[in-house]
Amino acid sequence: MGRAWEAWGDVVVAAVLAVPLATLAAFLLARSRTRSGHSSPRRTALADVVIVAGTAPWIWMILTPGTEPGVHLVPLVDLLDQLVLLSPGAVFVQVGGNLLVFAALGAMLPVRSPRFASIGAVAGVAAGASLLVELLQYGLRLDRVSSVDDVLLNTAGAVLAAVVTRRWWARR
Template sequence: MPGTPRTRGIVLTTVAVLVLASVLFALRRPLMMAAPACAAGRWHGCLGTENGVVLVTLVGVPVAVLAAWALARLRGAGAWRASVAEVGMVYGTLPWLWITLMPGERAGEVPGRLSLLPLRDLLGMGPLGIVGNLLVFAALGFFAPVRFPALASAPRALALGAVCSLLVETAQYVLQLDRVSSVDDVLLNATGAALAALASRRWWARAPRPRPAAARP
């Protein structure tokens, strides 16, 4: 027998907290390496490293929650869904974009590099690299179908992730950031967006769709 909505909400919240706690435990050492620079306000040493960006993002989660709450209150009753989705899309995506556009040591000195053979780079990424690429547009794929009915399907989320990833890879190449613009990054980014859309399906599959206007006689 399916549980009540409140029970399901409690179960999902508990699972989310446990997953977050597990991730924090696994990443505690690299995150703590960036903590002194961030605490001292040395922003180049903090926001100029992947560990520092992840740490600042995690610390700022309460601020994002407060922003979503304030936006919903400002808009009035019934706006919590759109407010949470908008804040989630932005807050969950910008840190990953910052990391992917972070210049390398020889940025501006070496030309852009391309890797257009599928699956060639995938084998050398390792588990952490694969998971990181899946997460780049995961928040966008999770919340965009909830916020925009036109994107409420996994294939559309896949296409959205692919387009956004292509823009990022193009920027890496054009700006000469000392990074490799890889087709495997696009594949993983798009796949992550689609999987996240499937994870949020229960919130957008039953969302009310606008009815077409009746034809005038």
């Protein structure tokens, strides 16, 4: 736990401290949209802020330099290696973290725009964003593993979040 906190403690603290600022941003954005005659000012303002505030800390973590350079292009091989080689706690953190990277995006994108009010649209946007992040890890030479399995898990997390919030956005 000590090494994890040392590596990611700043991100966790910054994310928690950002909550009041994100709340204020949502309020001000909704107010501005109300004045401009936006059709769903509070709903879209909340969605915009949750997407950014819920995704930015994960992106910060992903784009932090590491110590393990590598590229894994064969689907599910990296994931199976982790299941076999890592402790159950480490697997939980790895898989759970990857599922959460774009969960806020998946949950709120359909709320934000009817254009993305389908599971397929959410999967497409999440897969594209995840691929971009993996390419950045590789291209910026951050000494992190760039893996197709990360893209699959990030996308799956966004899709699961969209499914969980579907009642909220599908009724429009």
